[in-house]
Amino acid sequence: IRVWGYDKLPSTLPDGAIALVTQPATLRQGQTVRRTLVGAGLAEVVTHSFSDPARAALFRRPSDPAPVELLNPLAQDASWLRVHPLEGVLGAVATNVRRQQADVRIFEICKTYARAAATDKTGVSEPSRVPTAGKTDVSEPARASLRPPSTEAVLTDPVTTNPATTEPRWIAIALTGARGEPGWHGGNERADVYDAKGLAEHALEALGVRASTGDAGALGGFEPDCHGTLLADGGVIVGEFGEVAAALREHLGIPAPVFAAVIALDAVGAVAPAPTRYQALPRFPAVERDLAFVVGSGQPLTAAQIESVLREEAGPLLRRLVLFDVFRFPDGRSSLAWRLLFQAEDRTLTDDEVNAIQERVVRRIIETFHISLRSG
Incomplete structure (x- = not known):
């Protein structure tokens, strides 16, 4: 081929699919x-x-x-x-x-x-x-062996091959x-x-x-x-x-x-992963309100229970809910304070709208859990 000439060999592109590396x-x-x-x-x-x-x-x-x-x-x-x-x-x-x-x-x-x-x-x-060799009706705790079963002798170890x-x-x-x-x-x-x-x-x-x-x-x-x-x-x-x-x-x-x-x-x-969701940046200002409730010493309530009702009653205008303060009184009572952020996508919320939601939330919490709103 060297005498005949490498330049006379036809040019061809390599063919074949390239598989990307996948990780487990x-x-x-x-x-x-x-x-x-x-x-x-x-x-x-x-x-x-x-x-x-x-x-x-x-x-x-x-x-x-x-x-x-x-x-x-x-x-x-x-x-x-x-x-x-x-x-x-x-x-x-x-x-x-x-x-x-x-x-x-x-x-x-x-x-x-x-x-x-x-x-x-x-x-x-x-x-x-597992049964003990050479004995009948005798057993001992199952033990794991670090040695693999012998493949040359076509043997299987009931311990190392146990799917349990x-x-x-x-x-x-x-x-x-x-x-x-x-x-x-x-x-x-x-x-x-x-x-x-x-x-x-x-x-x-x-x-x-x-x-x-x-x-x-x-x-x-x-x-x-x-x-x-x-x-x-x-x-x-x-x-x-x-x-x-x-x-x-x-x-x-x-x-x-x-x-x-x-x-x-x-x-x-x-568990199926949660889908990734994208949301546009807010165009209108938000309104923040703080609410604090006093829970009695003998009431078996958790912050998560109260938060669940808060979110449900506040509705879709509630964008964020944060428990920012926990105070314990000497008599065993506890004060739990939340910061609520309200925001609409299509308008600026008025004080009357937010006040109405706040009053509805407070009334629902008091009636559901029989706790009081902390003032001052």
């Missing part, structure tokens, strides 16, 4: 969560998946599934696989506190491991068991100490449960899920009176938040309160 949904989830939480000031930690049975007992509830035990553990305090999503981050918090790092804001993307329990006719759950073993994915968030970085321009505010809840909602919003607040959830390790859930549309629990139980903190050697939140990534992936 789980990888995209992880990248979104990391970008969101690191941008919010948290540091990511990566911890071992091993668990101490004595410590795990403080996290577990009687209804939790059977744990996965290792066949050849490295040590007794690493003989289980992780049973609770907060084990790793709380261990990291304890390590930092022991090294005089009292302000910790961390998160972890992790897995927990459990076995589906066998249920008898009475409905009582028992741990999964579940590995749900989680986001775990833990906060303790100061709310932000120390500085002359900032106060010395401490982190609280609302910081953990807000970070979890921030991560869910980045994943396209709008969540509301519910009652206590199914995970252990939280204080019973400071434990809530995050619910997606349809009432699906996608996260939990609260204050870490005092007994668990004492076991870990953490003297200060710790606030945590977890998000079930598998549950989030099953």
